[in-house]
Amino acid sequence: MKKTACNAEAKTSPRDRIVSSACALFRTHGIRGIGVDAIAQAAETNKMTLYRHFGSKDDLVCETLKVASAQAAALWDDLENRFPDNPRAQIDGWVAGRADCLASEPHGCDLANAAVELKEDGHPAHVLIDRFKTEQRRRLEDLCRAAGLSDPELLADTLSMLLEGARVSRIATGDHGPAARFERACHAAIAGHERSKAG
Amino acid sequence: MKKTACNAEAKTSPRDRIVSSACALFRTHGIRGIGVDAIAQAAETNKMTLYRHFGSKDDLVCETLKVASAQAAALWDDLENRFPDNPRAQIDGWVAGRADCLASEPHGCDLANAAVELKEDGHPAHVLIDRFKTEQRRRLEDLCRAAGLSDPELLADTLSMLLEGARVSRIATGDHGPAARFERACHAAIAGHERSKAG
DNA sequence: CATGGGTGTGACCGGTCGGTAACAAGCAGA
DNA sequence: TCTGCTTGTTACCGACCGGTCACACCCATG
Structure with missing residues (x-):
């Protein structure tokens, strides 16, 4: 029998463990706040294996951002599956879903945090971040239309600004800050764009 | 004649130069992205003098955040002086002023950026950030009332969320992102809270 | 001239950083 | 069994980190 399938807690590949450990540690310590050695150790492997899969720490950073992007894309698909052909319900679902994440994931958006943390222009992460944020906004606009x-x-x-602002407010001032009213603010904004009201 | 007053480009005190250099370098490289040695060099002094004025790098970080807070407080005073006893005009002035800063200062809010960058709980900067953001929100609420x-x-x-979100959007996606519509979004939100409309 | 506080200089500390070299061990398929 | 790829281990590299030391210096005051 193959070792990689012999039990439920089977070892995933070192590469996958490195990526997920990196995601978690970048979130809790910041990208500049954690070293590759600590990431490798958390992934129950070693630095050499890490560098065999990722040419540099920046490469690993980009990989974690791609993972986060893919997870966000899955959320959109889920929204479409739950409310097929009902864009308005999808918008409400989006607001509710973001509010839930706001409460359950106090660390904010990995992509946005990376944008704030990585100031060097030319860093490969910047294009990923720009693409991701632009795509999110585009899907939202399509839904509104x-x-x-x-x-x-x-x-x-x-x-978009309300969500981004709610996340950074959550980081800066915790639960009692403006983020607590994110959902109400969104609904008020949406109400202001309903055709029945003043166009 | 005193050396410190002999000409227009008189040397300011080493301490002041350290603080302003630190502000600038923290903005452009991030707090974790610049070393105390580079800060001292940019301030045309040395590391030893830096450590005579600030017990640690964290102390210096806190000092720069206090400076940024004081500058923001001055903006509120300016607003009150320009539109005395006219809270509605002060709100509009606040929106216009924030929009201007959004365009002229692409780096965002120093306090918010520090909150994102400094993840270690217990860091002395966190209480400064919380106090500052809470105060900003309180003044805004007073004005709205x-x-x-x-x-x-x-x-x-x-x-608050719109501003915070506009700043991080500006960092993530540049001028063409949601931040370009910050002013319009604010005015729409304010319009939705005018008594003449549906209460 | 003497004193003393703020400053400059350069070396130094232990630790950590990102990244690499060399080699041993495990395990797959042929 | 042989082969070849993926891993693990250890040591190492140069660079930089935050922080400290001892000592010389300048200069205003007394």
Whole structure:
């Protein structure tokens, strides 16, 4: 029998463990706040194996950001599956889902945090971050337009800023800050774009 | 004649130069991205003098955050001087001023960036950041209430999140992102809280 | 001239950083 | 059994980190 399939707690590949350990440690310590040695140790492997899979720490950073991007993409798919052909319900579901994450994941958005932390221009992560954030906004705008809401560009930008702001507020001032009213703020913004009201 | 007053480009005190160099370098490289040696060199002094004024790098970080807080406080005073006894005009002035800073200062808020970057709990900067952000939100709420706008808590939180979100969006996706519509989003939010409309 | 506080200099400390070399061990398929 | 790829181990590299030491220096005051 193959060792990699002999039991439930089978060892995943060293590469996968490195990526998931890196995700977790970058979140809790910051990208610059954790060393590759600590990441390798947390992944129950060693630095040499890490460097065989990723040419540099920056490469590993980019890989973790890609993973985070993929997870976010899966959330959009889930939204579409739960409310097929109902863009308005998808928007409400998006708001509720983001509010839940806000409460359960106090660390904020990995991509946005990386953008703040990695100041060197030319860092390969920047293009990933830009692409990701632009894509998120685009999906939101498409949803707003499909739902027949007025000025979908402005509403999408408003919702994007509210979410981004709620996450950093959560980091800066904790639960009692503005983030506590994220959901209400979103609903108020959406209400202001309903056609029945003043266009 | 005293050396410190003999000409226009008189040397400021080493301490002041250290603080302003640290502010600039923390902004451009991140707090973890710049060393005390480089800060001292940029301030045209040396590491030993730096450590005579600040017991540690964390102390220096806190000092720069206090400077940034004081600058923000001065902006509120300026707002009150420009529009005395006119809270509504002060709100509009706040929106316009923040939009201007958004364009001219792409680095975002020093305090918020520090909150994202410094993950170690117990870091002395965290209490400064919390106090600062809470104070900013309180002043905004007071202004909304004085202007007779409905639900001033929600509006203050909304404006806070919009600003915070605009700044991090600016960092993540540049000028073409949601931050470009910060001003319009603020005005739409404020309009939704005017008593003449649906309470 | 003497004193003393703020400053400059350079070496130094232990530790950690990202990254590499060399070699042994395990394990797959042929 | 042989082969070849993936791993593990250890030591090492140069660079930099935050922080400290001892000592010389400048200069205003007395």
